[in-house]
Amino acid sequence: xxxxxxxxxxxxxxxxxxxxxxxxxxxxxxxxxxxxxxxxxxxxxxxxxxxxxxxxxxxxxxxxxxxxxxxxxxxxxxxxxxxxxxxxxxxxxxxxxxxxxxxxxxxxxxxxxxxxxxxxxxxxxxxxxxxxxxxxxxxxxxxxxxxxxxxxxxxxxxxxxxxxxxxxxxxxxxxxxxxxxxxxxxxxx
Numbered sequence: 001x002x003x004x005x006x007x008x009x010x011x012x013x014x015x016x017x018x019x020x021x022x023x024x025x026x027x028x029x030x031x032x033x034x035x036x037x038x039x040x041x042x043x044x045x046x047x048x049x050x051x052x053x054x055x056x057x058x059x060x061x062x063x064x065x066x067x068x069x070x071x072x073x074x075x076x077x078x079x080x081x082x083x084x085x086x087x088x089x090x091x092x093x094x095x096x097x098x099x100x101x102x103x104x105x106x107x108x109x110x111x112x113x114x115x116x117x118x119x120x121x122x123x124x125x126x127x128x129x130x131x132x133x134x135x136x137x138x139x140x141x142x143x144x145x146x147x148x149x150x151x152x153x154x155x156x157x158x159x160x161x162x163x164x165x166x167x168x169x170x171x172x173x174x175x176x177x178x179x180x181x182x183x184x185x186x187x188x189x
Contacts, residue, residue, distance in 0.1 A: 019146065021143065021144065021145055021146040021147040021148045021149070022166055023148075023149050023163065023164045023165050023166075024037075024040075024148065024151070024164065024166045024167075024168075025123075025150075025151050025152075025164040025166070025168070026152045026153075027152070027153060027155070027156035027167065027169055027170070028154065028169040028170035028171055028172075029170070029171060029172040030170030030171045030172040030173070031172070031175065031188075032170050033152040033153065033154075033170055034066075034121070036152075036168070036170075037053075037120065037150045037152050038053070038066055038118070040116070040118075040148075040150060041053060041075070044115060044116045045073065045075060049115035049116055050113060050114045050115050050116075051075055051076075051114065051115065051116040051118075052075070052077070052108060052114050052116070052118070053066075053070070053075070053076070053077040053078070053117075054077075054078050054080075054104065054105050054117070054118065054119055054122075055078065055079040055080070055081065055120040055121060056080070056081055056120060056121040056122050056124060056125055057081045057120075057121040057124055057153075058079040058081050058120070058121070059079060060081065062079045064189040065185065065186055067079070078104070080097055080100065080101040081094065081097055081098070081101075081121075082094050094130075095125075095130040098130045098131060099130060099131060102125065102131045105117070105119060105122075106139055109139060109140075109144075109149070110142075110144075112147070114147060115146065115147065115148065116148045116149075116150070117150070118149075118150045118151075118152070119149065119150070119151045119152070120152050120153075121152060121153045122151045122153055123151060123152070123153030123154060123155055123156045123157070123160070124153050124154070124155070126156075127154075127155040127156075133157045133159050133160060136160065140163065151164075
């Protein structure tokens with residue numbers, strides 16, 4: 001089927017092809033933001049790239065499928081949260097954990113040791129005002145030239161969306177939660 005809809009036709013490259021570390025944002029209400037980021041992480045790891053994933057909301061003791069796989073593969077994955085914010089008993093502590101984790105991320109960004117950094121669920125600390133969006137963008141502007149950074153989570157701040165090289169807004173069409181089906185091992189965690 002042929003279509004003239006620009007949203008369904010492949011993009012053509014105009015001008016010179018540039019190698020550049022991309023800032024990628026996976027946002028929206030649909031499932032798959034972190035899953036897509038991990039797919040890129042796995043692809044980059046397979047290419048011999050040095051990859052790391054920093055998780056903001058997941059509890060520091062999380063042992064979900066992705067942590068288990070990362071450990072087996074030798075991929076660094078660090079969670080530093082206190083679980084889902086809507087269940088937090090102390091949002092001030094949640095904010096402090098997010099700020100401390102962001103400080104660690106800034107060190108990682110400036111280290112020039114990695115080819116791909118995933119900031120999983122990082123839109124939440126920005127959305128809640130725990131981490132300043134302008135500071136994040138300034139840090140992204142000064143990142144090593146070939147470092148790719150993927151930021152995931154709902155409610156990506158507009159300034160971040162404007163700055164990023166690639167933004168995908170995942171839209172919820174249908175989800176089994178609405179039918180009372182609980183989260184499934186290997187699918188959600």
